[in-house]
Amino acid sequence: MNPSAAAVVGLGFVGKAHLEALRRLGIPVRGILGSSPERTREAVRELKIDRGYSSLDELVKDTSVSAVHVCTPNYVHHNQAKAALEAGKHVMCEKPLAMNTRESQSLIGLASGQGRVGAVTYNLRYYPLCHEARALVKRGVIGEPRLIHGSFLQDWLLYPTDWNWRLQPELGGDMRVVADIGTHWLDLLTWITGKRVMELCADLATVVPLRKRPLGRVATFQQSVGETKDFQITTDDYASILLHFEGGAHGVCTVSQISA
Numbered sequence: 001m002n003p004s005a006a007a008v009v010g011l012g013f014v015g016k017a018h019l020e021a022l023r024r025l026g027i028p029v030r031g032i033l034g035s036s037p038e039r040t041r042e043a044v045r046e047l048k049i050d051r052g053y054s055s056l057d058e059l060v061k062d063t064s065v066s067a068v069h070v071c072t073p074n075y076v077h078h079n080q081a082k083a084a085l086e087a088g089k090h091v092m093c094e095k096p097l098a099m100n101t102r103e104s105q106s107l108i109g110l111a112s113g114q115g116r117v118g119a120v121t122y123n124l125r126y127y128p129l130c131h132e133a134r135a136l137v138k139r140g141v142i143g144e145p146r147l148i149h150g151s152f153l154q155d156w157l158l159y160p161t162d163w164n165w166r167l168q169p170e171l172g173g174d175m176r177v178v179a180d181i182g183t184h185w186l187d188l189l190t191w192i193t194g195k196r197v198m199e200l201c202a203d204l205a206t207v208v209p210l211r212k213r214p215l216g217r218v219a220t221f222q223q224s225v226g227e228t229k230d231f232q233i234t235t236d237d238y239a240s241i242l243l244h245f246e247g248g249a250h251g252v253c254t255v256s257q258i259s260a
């Protein structure tokens with residue numbers, strides 16, 4: 001097995017970013033897998049890839065692949081990451097790792113049992129400013145962090161006509177904004193400060209309770225066009241979370257996908 005050759009599953013917004021990053025790093029991408037044979041063929045043509053797999057099973061049986069990048073909607077992460085780990089591959093899985101703690105825990109156990117890397121794409125850690133912030137804390141330059149506050153505010157789901165699979169709990173999970181971007185903030189701040197969250201309470205709100213779901217396909221971060229159907233929203237598009245960190249630090253974080 002080549003020590004570093006990859007395959008990418010899911011070629012939407014973030015899958016294309018993974019592909020670009022792999023190419024820039026000079027890591028060979030052996031093949032890709034889309035949501036259907038037709039979508040795989042389209043992506044193979046568009047992205048100039050040598051091989052499109054016909055199934056996940058075919059992908060994980062490719063002995064030339066050592067690492068699988070899982071870039072699909074949240075509800076398939078667990079099964080795809082599990083299949084790749086069981087086949088002896090390293091896995092780079094998009095956040096949130098799975099739909100619930102039980103699934104996440106089982107993947108962590110599987111990766112360590114197989115002696116393979118199980119990584120989650122908390123890419124914000126790698127921004128130079130975030131490295132600098134972590135180094136300042138580590139060196140004691142700012143002293144002991146006592147108050148940790150911040151926000152992650154987006155506007156791309158502001159209008160009732162804005163749509164994405166993340167709005168459907170069976171695809172994205174029962175929590176939305178917290179799992180989608182709150183998870184980045186929490187990961188980043190625990191990484192920068194080196195302090196784990198010990199307890200929390202949160203105010204979650206569905207500010208746009210009724211949305212227009214397009215009958216056709218709509219790409220992530222794109223505006224939908226054409227006919228729509230009313231869709232009742234049950235997931236959070238705003239959250240403010242009060243946090244207690246280990247060592248006694250207090251924190252508050254506000255996340256939203258409807259702030260402009």
Ligand SMILES: NC(=O)c1ccc[n+]([C@@H]2O[C@H](COP(=O)([O-])OP(=O)(O)OC[C@H]3O[C@@H](n4cnc5c(N)ncnc54)[C@H](OP(=O)(O)O)[C@@H]3O)[C@@H](O)[C@H]2O)c1
Binds near residue numbers: 010013035096165
């Ligand atoms: N780390 C970050 O900063 C970051 C940023 C954005 C997204 N993400 C994460 O990345 C994941 C994907 O998000 P996205 O924004 O890229 O969504 P997206 O644009 O909708 O892309 C998802 C892709 O997966 C394909 N797909 C769906 N089911 C599949 C299956 N069973 N097998 C193979 N491919 C399948 C979809 O195909 P169709 O279009 O044919 O359905 C689509 O091309 C999510 O978990 C999200 O949280 C992370």
